[in-house]
Amino acid sequence: MSHIDRGGDTTCWCCPNCVGLRRIFARFFVDVSIWIIVGVPVLYLYKNSVPYRRGFFCDDDSLRYPYKENTISDDLLLLIGFALPFVVFMLNESERYRVTRKTDHVNKYLVVFLKISCAYAFGFTIIELIIQGAKPAIGRLRPHFFDVCKPDFSKIDCTKGYITDYNCTNANISDKLDRESRLSFPSGHAGFAMYSAIFTALYMEKQVTLRCSAVAKCFTQTAMVLLALMCAVTRLYDNRHHVSDIVAGCVLGAVIGFYMFKVLGEKALRSRTLHLKIPFLMRKQHHRKGEISTPTPLLSQTCSSSSTTEMNHYFIGRDGKESNLSNV
Numbered sequence: 010m011s012h013i014d015r016g017g018d019t020t021c022w023c024c025p026n027c028v029g030l031r032r033i034f035a036r037f038f039v040d041v042s043i044w045i046i047v048g049v050p051v052l053y054l055y056k057n058s059v060p061y062r063r064g065f066f067c068d069d070d071s072l073r074y075p076y077k078e079n080t081i082s083d084d085l086l087l088l089i090g091f092a093l094p095f096v097v098f099m100l101n102e103s104e105r106y107r108v109t110r111k112t113d114h115v116n117k118y119l120v121v122f123l124k125i126s127c128a129y130a131f132g133f134t135i136i137e138l139i140i141q142g143a144k145p146a147i148g149r150l151r152p153h154f155f156d157v158c159k160p161d162f163s164k165i166d167c168t169k170g171y172i173t174d175y176n177c178t179n180a181n182i183s184d185k186l187d188r189e190s191r192l193s194f195p196s197g198h199a200g201f202a203m204y205s206a207i208f209t210a211l212y213m214e215k216q217v218t219l220r221c222s223a224v225a226k227c228f229t230q231t232a233m234v235l236l237a238l239m240c241a242v243t244r245l246y247d248n249r250h251h252v253s254d255i256v257a258g259c260v261l262g263a264v265i266g267f268y269m270f271k272v273l274g275e276k277a278l279r280s281r282t283l284h285l286k287i288p289f290l291m292r293k294q295h296h297r298k299g300e301i302s303t304p305t306p307l308l309s310q311t312c313s314s315s316s317t318t319e320m321n322h323y324f325i326g327r328d329g330k331e332s333n334l335s336n337v
Contacts, residue, residue: 040127047134054141060191061148064175067167074152074248081243086198090205093233094129097209098122101217124277129208132269136204136262140197149194152248157182157190196250196258199241203262204269206237211270216278237262 065072099122106118151157158177165172177187210230219225241259244250250258 044131044134047131047138051134051137051141054145055137058141058145058188058192060145060188062173063148063150063191064171064173065150065154066171067162067165071152071251072150072154074156076153076156077247077249079249080247081198081240086201086240090133090201091130094205094209094212095126097213097217098125098129101213105216121278125212125274128269128273128277131273132204132208132265133201135269136200136265137197139261139265140195140200140258143195144192144197147194148191149251149254151190151193152251154190157186193250194254194257195261196241196244196254198244199237199250199255199258200262200265202237202240203234203259204266205262206233207263207266208270208274209233211267212274212278215275 102118102122157179159179160175161178165175210233213226213230217226238259241255244255245252
């Protein structure tokens with residue numbers, strides 16, 4: 010950056026993109042800071058939260074189901090929940106760029122892809138913050154709690170009704186499994202799966218156009234919602250959640266997905282210009298041989314003034330012939 014002194018005035022001379030670049034980095038820094046502020050508590054609650062120690066009734070049959078492994082693990086859910094929407098975003102924006110073939114701001118489709126992906130990821134952080142905060146605060150026991158804890162009923166006076174004074178006798182379980190057996194409400198799998206399906210379906214409704222079929226888009230949207238419901242149902246088969254846990258997770262995921270798309274997603278789709286020309290993302294203009302290219306503004310002004318001057322030197326007579334005023 011250089012400064013030019015003109016009659017005592019100091020003028021800052023810089024490239025035209027510097028102001029826009031500083032603004033982009035400032036917004037990026039603020040957004041990442043907020044993301045970290047929200048994300049760090051999510052990681053802490055997911056790994057180290059201490060659930061509320063809730064009691065039980067001795068005759069509660071909803072807690073007597075056997076322990077089973079997850080049909081859909083946390084890692085698999087995260088892989089599908091992020092890969093599927095990002096692939097949809099990338100393929101659609103790539104196809105829109107291929108169809109439109111704009112010569113100016115061709116990087117706007119990349120910008121839309123990045124913004125909609127960030128909006129989706131931020132919504133995931135929000136829903137996980139709600140779920141991971143509610144689970145330990147409520148401390149609802151999972152359906153396989155008795156099988157995991159194995160409380161000694163011979164030392165429990167079940168005539169008291171609601172039992173809060175008990176000890177787990179299963180020495181084969183880890184502290185992590187004992188903690189997770191008290192984190193039933195709401196269902197995290199159901200919440201994230203439904204959030205992913207609703208957000209992606211709304212994106213497709215707003216942004217995807219399929220001319221090859223009238224029902225293909227609706228079929229794809231419905232299939233994603235059904236996959237989310239199937240993921241939620243597996244939690245019931247795996248004895249990980251009660252029905253009310255799954256329903257609450259699905260409703261929460263749908264509400265957060267709809268809200269985040271309306272607040273952040275639609276705004277990301279509307280802002281289609283980066284206001285910053287990135288050289289390796291800009292397509293060079295190739296002119297055909299013999300084609301007259303559009304002049305620059307300075308050249309256009311020069312050509313316009315010169316052509317006007319030349320036109321003023323000629324007039325057309327009654328015989329239809331041009332005559333030069335300078336020769337008259």
